Amino acid sequence: MATPDESIAALEEALASGALKVEFPDGKGITYRDRKDLLGALDYFKAQKRQATGRAPVSVSVGGYFRG
Numbered sequence: 480m481a482t483p484d485e486s487i488a489a490l491e492e493a494l495a496s497g498a499l500k501v502e503f504p505d506g507k508g509i510t511y512r513d514r515k516d517l518l519g520a521l522d523y524f525k526a527q528k529r530q531a532t533g534r535a536p537v538s539v540s541v542g543g544y545f546r547g
Contacts, residue, residue, distance in 0.1 A: 481505045483528040490521045 481489070481503040493501045494517060501517070502508040511517040 481507070483524045483531065486524040487521065487528065490517060490524065493517060494521065 500510040
């Protein structure tokens with residue numbers, strides 16, 4: 480089984496090339512239906528990596544302040 484780092488690298492490579500088929504270093508591969516599914520898999524493996532390293536999930540908030 481590929482490590483989260485190896486999976487992330489393979490998914491990012493496929494994403495950068497526009498491919499939906501991903502070949503992992505362990506010889507297994509998968510074809511995603513669309514870019515959204517591929518991005519979901521990438522998010523999953525990044526979360527696995529964060530969990531394994533004990534780091535908290537990243538969260539981003541955007542706000543605005545307007546005077547009127």
